Amino acid sequence: MTSDTLSGKKAKSPRNGGDQLLEVDDRLFLQSVARALYVLEAFGRDARPMSLSEIAASARITKSAAQRAAQTLLSLGYLERSSDGGLLPGRRLLDRAFDYLRSNPLIERATPILIELRKNSGERVDFSLFDDLSILYAIRLQSKRETFFATLAGRRIPTFCSSGGRSMLAHLDDAAIDDILRRSERKALTPKTITDLDKIWDKVREARREGYAYAVEESLLGEVVLSAAVLDDRRQPVAAVHIAGSLSEWTVDDFRKRFAPLAIEAARALSY
Structure with a gap:
C-alpha cells in the first residue's frame, strides 16, 4: 500500500452536514484526492476568502498538505484568489455542477413540471434531493422576494428540520427514521x-397522515414551506x-389549503 492511500481505517470526511460515508476499500482510497476535496469543502463552513492556515484548520489537514492541494486546485481553476490574496472557490466548480x-434524469424530468408549478402557484418552487442527514436543493425557481444565499441551488439543510426532509422521512420505516x-x-x-426528538416525530407522523409536510420559519424567518416526497420504483423517497x-x-x-394539493400532484407526477 502506498503512502497515498489510507491504511486500515475509513477516512473521516469533514463534509458539511455530517452525512454518512460509503464503505470504501481502503486500498483504493487516494488520500491526496481526499485532501483536495477537503480543501474545497472548507468553504462550505465559511463563505469568505480564506488563508492557507484557515483552510488547513477547517479541513483538518496540515498546512503543507493544504498548500499543495490548494496550489493544484488554483492552477486548475477550482480555486481563485481574492483581491486581498485569500482563496475562494473557483468558477470551474460551476462547470461540475452543470x-x-x-x-x-430526475432533475431533467422535474424541470418542466416545476416550471408549470411555479406558474400556477406564483410562489417559489424548489426541488431537493434526499442525502441521508441533509437534503440538497437542485432546482430553485425564485419568486418576488428572496434571501440571497438561502435560496441558491446547492444549499444543504438538515433533513430533520426541513419540510422536504420530513416529507421523505415519512416514507421510511420507523427504524430508518430513528437512525437518521x-x-x-x-x-x-x-x-x-x-429540535426536540418527540416533536420531530410528531411532524413526521403528521406528514404520513396528510401526504405532505410543512415547516414554519424553521430554516428562514418569515417563511412557510410545504413539501411532498417523490418516490422511486421501490416506493422509497428520493426527492421532494x-x-x-x-x-x-x-x-x-390558507397556505396549506391552497398549495398542498399542487405539491402532492407534482410529486406524484415525478414518482416512478
Missing part, C-alpha cells in the same frame, strides 16, 4: 426550528417538491 444537473434522527446534530437554524411563501401574505392554514 455536469451533475444535466446528467441527472439520532445521528443528526439537531441544531437550530432559527429560533423557530424544532417544495412550495415556499411569505407569512406576510399567507396564514399557515
Whole structure:
C-alpha cells in the first residue's frame, strides 16, 4: 500500500452536514484526492476568502498538505484568489455542477413540471434531493422576494428540520427514521426550528397522515414551506417538491389549503 492511500481505517470526511460515508476499500482510497476535496469543502463552513492556515484548520489537514492541494486546485481553476490574496472557490466548480444537473434524469424530468408549478402557484418552487442527514436543493425557481444565499441551488439543510426532509422521512420505516434522527446534530437554524426528538416525530407522523409536510420559519424567518416526497420504483423517497411563501401574505392554514394539493400532484407526477 502506498503512502497515498489510507491504511486500515475509513477516512473521516469533514463534509458539511455530517452525512454518512460509503464503505470504501481502503486500498483504493487516494488520500491526496481526499485532501483536495477537503480543501474545497472548507468553504462550505465559511463563505469568505480564506488563508492557507484557515483552510488547513477547517479541513483538518496540515498546512503543507493544504498548500499543495490548494496550489493544484488554483492552477486548475477550482480555486481563485481574492483581491486581498485569500482563496475562494473557483468558477470551474460551476462547470461540475452543470455536469451533475444535466446528467441527472430526475432533475431533467422535474424541470418542466416545476416550471408549470411555479406558474400556477406564483410562489417559489424548489426541488431537493434526499442525502441521508441533509437534503440538497437542485432546482430553485425564485419568486418576488428572496434571501440571497438561502435560496441558491446547492444549499444543504438538515433533513430533520426541513419540510422536504420530513416529507421523505415519512416514507421510511420507523427504524430508518430513528437512525437518521439520532445521528443528526439537531441544531437550530432559527429560533423557530424544532429540535426536540418527540416533536420531530410528531411532524413526521403528521406528514404520513396528510401526504405532505410543512415547516414554519424553521430554516428562514418569515417563511412557510410545504413539501411532498417523490418516490422511486421501490416506493422509497428520493426527492421532494417544495412550495415556499411569505407569512406576510399567507396564514399557515390558507397556505396549506391552497398549495398542498399542487405539491402532492407534482410529486406524484415525478414518482416512478
